[in-house]
Amino acid sequence: MEIERNILHIDFDSFFASVEQQANPLLRGKPIGVTGNSLTKGVVCAASIEAKRYGVKTGMPLFEAKKLCPNIIPVKGDFTKYQYIHEESLKIFNKYTNLVEPFSIDEAFLDITNTAKLFRSPENIAFLIKKDVFEHFGPYITCSIGIGPNKLMAKLVSDFNKPNGLFRVTKNNMNEVLKSVKLTDFCGIGPKINARLNSIGILNVKQLQDVDMETLYKEFGNLESRFLRNLSFGIGDTGIKNIEYNPEVKSIGHQHTLSKNTGDIGEIKSNLYRLSDMVGRRLRKKHLMGRTISIYLRDSDFKGLQQRITIKEHTDNSWKIFRTTTKLLNDMKWNRNTRLVGVSISNLVR
Amino acid sequence: MQEKVNDQIYVTIEFSKQGPKPQKFIWKNKEYDIKNINFVHQSKEGDTLLTHFSVSGKTDSYKITFNSKDLSWKLNEIYFT
Numbered sequence: 001m002e003i004e005r006n007i008l009h010i011d012f013d014s015f016f017a018s019v020e021q022q023a024n025p026l027l028r029g030k031p032i033g034v035t036g037n038s039l040t041k042g043v044v045c046a047a048s049i050e051a052k053r054y055g056v057k058t059g060m061p062l063f064e065a066k067k068l069c070p071n072i073i074p075v076k077g078d079f080t081k082y083q084y085i086h087e088e089s090l091k092i093f094n095k096y097t098n099l100v101e102p103f104s105i106d107e108a109f110l111d112i113t114n115t116a117k118l119f120r121s122p123e124n125i126a127f128l129i130k131k132d133v134f135e136h137f138g139p140y141i142t143c144s145i146g147i148g149p150n151k152l153m154a155k156l157v158s159d160f161n162k163p164n165g166l167f168r169v170t171k172n173n174m175n176e177v178l179k180s181v182k183l184t185d186f187c188g189i190g191p192k193i194n195a196r197l198n199s200i201g202i203l204n205v206k207q208l209q210d211v212d213m214e215t216l217y218k219e220f221g222n223l224e225s226r227f228l229r230n231l232s233f234g235i236g237d238t239g240i241k242n243i244e245y246n247p248e249v250k251s252i253g254h255q256h257t258l259s260k261n262t263g264d265i266g267e268i269k270s271n272l273y274r275l276s277d278m279v280g281r282r283l284r285k286k287h288l289m290g291r292t293i294s295i296y297l298r299d300s301d302f303k304g305l306q307q308r309i310t311i312k313e314h315t316d317n318s319w320k321i322f323r324t325t326t327k328l329l330n331d332m333k334w335n336r337n338t339r340l341v342g343v344s345i346s347n348l349v350r
Numbered sequence: 351m352q353e354k355v356n357d358q359i360y361v362t363i364e365f366s367k368q369g370p371k372p373q374k375f376i377w378k379n380k381e382y383d384i385k386n387i388n389f390v391h392q393s394k395e396g397d398t399l400l401t402h403f404s405v406s407g408k409t410d411s412y413k414i415t416f417n418s419k420d421l422s423w424k425l426n427e428i429y430f431t
Contacts (some may be wrong), residue, residue: 023389023404024411024429039352075352080402084391138389285397 004171005238006122008110009146009154010093010129013163015106016046016082020075022140031056032073033065039074046077049163082106085137092132096125099240109151111240122147126166152236153177155187174234178205186231196220197228208232252290253344254278261300261337265329268297268338272325275343280318283345289314290345293324297332298340307332314349321345353428359414361423372403375414377425382407402426 012018016034021027031051033044044065047056054069065072086105093100096119099111112125119125126145133143146158147168157177160167169177183189183197183205200219202208209232216225230236254275262268272295283289294308307328315321325343360376369390374383388411389404398419405412413427 019389023413025386025388025406026411026429026431080393081389081391084393 003113004149005111005113006116007148007151007154007238007240008112008122008126008129009103009148009151009158010089010108010110010143011145011155011158011162012085012089012106012141012143014046014049014052015085015141016077017048017051017075018141019081019085019137020078021048022138023078023081027073027075028140030073031069031071032075033062034077035062035074036077039076044074047072085141088136089133092129092136095132096129101240103155107155109154109240111238123166123168130164130166149234150236150238151240152187152231153234156181156185159185169234178232178234181205183208188227188231193228205232250348251344251346252279252282252286252288252348253294253342255296255340255342257340258338261339263335263337265334268329268334268341269326271341272329272343273322275341276322276325277318279343279345280316280321283316283348288348288350289316290348291315292345292347293321293328294342294344294346295325295328295332296340296342296344297329297334297336297338299336300339302339303336304340305332305334310347314347351430353430355425355428357425359423359425361414361416370416372405372414375412375423375425382412384412 017032020032020034029050030048031054032048033051033056034046035044036042040062042062044056044058044060044062046058047065051065051069051072056065056069056072062074082105086102090100090102090108093108093110097110097112097115101109103109112122116122116125119128126147129145130143133141142164144158144162144165146154146156146160148154148157153169157167157169184191184194196219197208200215202211208228213225213229216228220228256271256275258271291314292308292310294306296304296306298304309324309328311324321343357377362373362375364371364373371387372384374381384405384407386406387403388406390401392399392401394400398417401416401418403414405414409431411429412425415424415426417424
């Protein structure tokens with residue numbers, strides 16, 4: 001008999017905005033929109049709960065957000081803070097299970113099937129994580145947690161009771177949960193798939209459960225139709241990619257945008273020389289050596305071309321990297337106006 | 351309002367079990383009391399570990415950073431009403 005798994009989906013609430021409100025009391029209780037580098041244009045990367053009440057959404061252009069919420073305070077995002085919390089929170093999650101899969105900078109899945117009893121219950125682990133987050137980062141940074149038999153359902157119900165919510169879906173309440181949600185609430189059904197489902201007469205989860213497989217197969221093909229049918233019954237993936245926090249690098253690269261377009265191969269080579277040296281220095285500093293060397297060139301129309309080669313022996317030698325990149329450049333027979341030059345090395349060993 | 355600064359400052363620290371706590375700092379010959387430490391995080395610049403303290407005084411908030419390599423402090427940002 002297969003054991004019912006307990007998967008947690010942890011989702012930080014209005015992540016970037018909450019972090020800024022935690023760091024700066026002057027922003028608390030106010031509608032804020034975290035932006036990229038500019039405070040006047042661009043998009044809102046994250047809106048605070050107060051801004052969301054006005055209808056401001058993630059990804060909305062700032063000018064549109066200002067129309068909905070004239071008092072919105074744009075705040076430049078500080079990604080070192082968000083990265084720090086991401087890394088520290090993975091350490092917290094690892095206290096409760098070694099099966100932790102980061103899903104994005106502010107989301108993660110945990111498989112607590114084998115450890116739930118050690119902490120009394122899945123709900124108790126959720127409470128302990130919330131307590132740790134509070135003590136570690138402060139009261140303004142909260143997370144919502146969904147508990148389910150698979151990743152699909154855990155993610156679905158983590159959106160219930162936001163912010164600082166907790167919801168558990170089990171066999172007993174599965175049908176009620178499935179009845180209460182829209183198709184687009186599921187991770188995996190975006191506006192396009194939803195429109196295709198609508199076009200074959202499927203408007204809700206019940207209809208997706210009842211539709212004959214042939215109709216679904218005709219529209220979506222074998223894999224997707226099975227995924228959608230399973231989803232409608234709350235069946236989803238339980239596999240946690242066991243990515244323990246490991247800051248090991250997989251490749252090292254540098255690129256440089258030229259101040260103006262150039263067709264001069266000599267200038268491209270001089271940039272390759274400088275970039276190869278930067279890559280070599282970083283390799284030596286990290287005590288790494290690599291075998292696969294790539295160059296990347298982008299022309300004035302933003303069309304790029306990448307070429308790579310795997311050499312016989314691992315190297316951290318800047319000169320060797322440069323010689324390989326010039327060989328690749330010659331082989332590419334590149335004769336376009338160049339805007340950007342990049343060098344990287346992968347296949348790394350210590 | 352948010353203002354970027356990058357000035358060296360002098361900081362008085364209290365060392366406690368929870369770690370170092372900045373108490374006050376001197377910037378442009380003026381002393382600023384720190385009432386609350388709102389958030390602490392760390393980042394790396396090359397091999398230099400930087401510890402960032404988001405703190406607030408009576409009315410304004412500040413971001414100050416300790417550089418563990420040269421043991422210097424900098425005032426990075428000021429937020430004021």
